[in-house]
Structure formats: structure tokens, C-alpha cells
Amino acid sequence: MINYIGKVTIYVSNQEEAKQFWTEKMGFVCHEQPMGPNFKWMEVRPNEGAFTSFIIYEKELMQKQNPTANVGHPNVILSTQEIEKAYDQMKENGVEVGELQVMPYGKMFSFKDQDGNTYLLREDK
CATH class of the missing domain: 3.10.180.10 (2,3-Dihydroxybiphenyl 1,2-Dioxygenase, domain 1)
Known part of the structure; x- marks a missing residue:
């Protein structure tokens, strides 16, 4: 459907x-x-x-x-296959990012847009 x-x-x-x-x-x-x-x-x-x-x-x-x-704001989770690279690039671009978290089920970090809305970027391998 x-x-x-x-x-x-x-x-x-x-x-x-x-x-x-x-x-x-x-x-x-x-x-x-x-x-x-x-x-x-x-x-x-x-x-x-x-x-x-x-x-x-x-x-x-x-x-x-x-x-x-x-x-x-909706709860939005975005995906990447290169979390460290994405983290570094976003920091370099001036994006407000949270701490890179390493969990047993994967790596992720939060970031904020221009209005302060929070998103999560998660590594999918």
C-alpha cells in the first residue's frame, strides 16, 4: 500500500x-x-x-x-554511512552539533537547524 x-x-x-x-x-x-x-x-x-x-x-x-x-517540529532521524566524516563536516560548516555518541547498536549525534529544531543523524551500515 x-x-x-x-x-x-x-x-x-x-x-x-x-x-x-x-x-x-x-x-x-x-x-x-x-x-x-x-x-x-x-x-x-x-x-x-x-x-x-x-x-x-x-x-x-x-x-x-x-x-x-x-x-x-517532527522527530526526524537522518542516516549516513560515514558518521565521523559527517560530524566533522557539519562542525566545520558551523552547524550546532551534540556529542558523537557510540552505542552498542550504532553511532549517532544530534544537531540543530537555524530555528533551533533538533535532528538526529545515525550511522547505518
Whole structure:
């Protein structure tokens, strides 16, 4: 029935700041298109071939469109096969990262985006 997780919406304070974070600090690619006079559809993904993407949507706009919408941050876990390399690169790019944790089931660390939302990056081998 369901084959993939296609898109995850991330509500942000400012689309352009979020775009800058995801493209410049995280190395994601961005696709955007106008969706009316004051809004643009924006998606970021790790690379051109990635199926899953984040929809970057402004909190204020969503709250105007739907006052009952939950614009809280989802719990998102991203994957890598080279955790130490990713950790070092993100620190070098100025991303706020937590401690690299080594657990019996794998390595991981948390990081924050431009709005202070927390994500987890986990090594999958």
C-alpha cells in the first residue's frame, strides 16, 4: 500500500534562512517554485537522486491558513554511512552539533537547524 516516505514538512520562521542552512551548511539541493504572490513551494533533499525531501514551510503562513495546525517540529532521524566524516563536516560548516555518541547498536549525534529544531543523524551500515 505505502511504498515510501515521500516528504516531511518542517515548519520554520524564515524560508530563506532555512534554505541557506540546508543548502550551505548541510549540502542539500533545493527545488522551489512560486505558489502565489507571497508564497513559494520549497523542497530540500540530500541529493538530486534522493526520493524523500523536506518541505520547508513558514510557520506564520501555515497558522494563517489553518489556525489549528500543529507547527511543532517532527522527530526526524537522518542516516549516513560515514558518521565521523559527517560530524566533522557539519562542525566545520558551523552547524550546532551534540556529542558523537557510540552505542552498542550504532553511532549517532544530534544537531540543530537555524530555528533551533533538533535532528538526529545515525550511522547505518
